[in-house]
Amino acid sequence: MAAKIDEVLKKLKGLAASLSGSRYVLAVDVGSAAVKVAFITEEDGGLALKAWGHLPLTAKPEASAEEKKAQTIKVLQAFLIEKGLKVKEAVTALSGNSVIVRYVKFPRLSKSELSASLATEAEPFIPFDINEVQLGFHILDDIVEDGLKKMETVLVAAKRDLVAARLEVLQGAGLVPTIIDVDSFALENIHERLRDPKAAGGATLYLNIGHMVTNLSIIEGGVTRVVRDIFISGGTLTKAIMKGLQVDAAKAEELKKSLGIIVDAAEKEKALAEGNREALGVSQAVAAVVKDLVAEVHRSVDFYLSQGPERAIGRIVLAGGSAPLKNLTKHLTAELKVPVSVLDPFACLKRPPADVPAALAPAFAVAVGLALRRNRDWL
DSSP states (O other): OOHHHHHHHHHHHHHHHHOOOOSBBOOOOOOOOEEEEEEEETTEEEEEEEEEEEEOOOTTTTOOOHHHHHHHHHHHHHHHHTTTTTOOOEEEOOOOOOOOEEEEEEEEOHHHHHHHHHHHGGGGGOSSOOEEEEEEEEEEEEEEETTTTEEEEEEEEEEEEHHHHHHHHHHHHOOOOEEEEEEEHHHHHHHHOOTTOOOOOOOEEEEOOSOOOOEEEEEEEEEEEEEEEEOOOOHHHHHHHHHHHHHOOHHHHHHHHOOOOOHHHHHHHHHHHHHHHHHHHHHHHHHHHHHHHHHHHHHHHHHTTTTTTTTEEEEEEETTTTTTTTTHHHHHHHSSSSEEEEEOGGGGSSOOOOSSSSSTTTHHHHHHHHOOOOOOOTO
């Protein structure tokens, strides 16, 4: 397995010199509930969305990994045929407990020197067997610490079996993988397009609330400084509603999307007066889960603030499929004492797409961030 992955990854690196096709890439965000696809090009002095797809995955939770992979390939192939897309080069991203992001200080080396010694330098920081991961890095800045020249570096390690599975999905659909990113770093691409460099008021905290995992990242001055994956997510909310109201998954999803969380006292009194047990039950279930999420956010914020007295969180931005949950931004603003808003990833386009439902837009955050990448932009 390791030899096979190494062979594929060497081919990916070789693409930097051999690709002669379009510089644009097809972004494929493979989630546990749906595949999100975006293809963005530049035209008339701006960015344009040429194709998009939200492809639900209906495999049962008890389905094997091979069955889930086969369905993912099938829906992706069908999308490519339906849209008639000719672009083959694809970019994707990973997250979850098989992906580790660390901010470390290495002795000052050249990029080529660090590449050659990466496994040795990285091993103390990686909680996995170094032979079972694929490593990547990005040098942030040169620093001097205790009189020694060092460099602040973002280190990423992904389990080789996860990398192999994602490569197999793309290749099975007839695509050529050129870039493998991390979900949180894809959000940084959108942040850079939308942020006002003159704006003050602290760092931006992103919560990308997916079906199985929430990606938390803190971006300061255009650089992601904290990355965490929290396993409190949209699926957690659904399960809480299922348990609290004794309904199946489909009904719980419906109630979650339609009712959300009650934050207004008058709205709560009305629900009580009308005996609206569903609204009260859903709100109670959602609030309990969000309480746990808020606790995790506080932990990450405390860690970030401990790194310097000048640091502060100025805003929180929600993305992912559960971001539009009714009253979630109001509830989080009250709990975290920081303005909370929902990301529109398509706001970076010259013209917003008219055919993407507003409720779906936040789910495309990672896909749009990936679609902003270009072939050979890693050079």
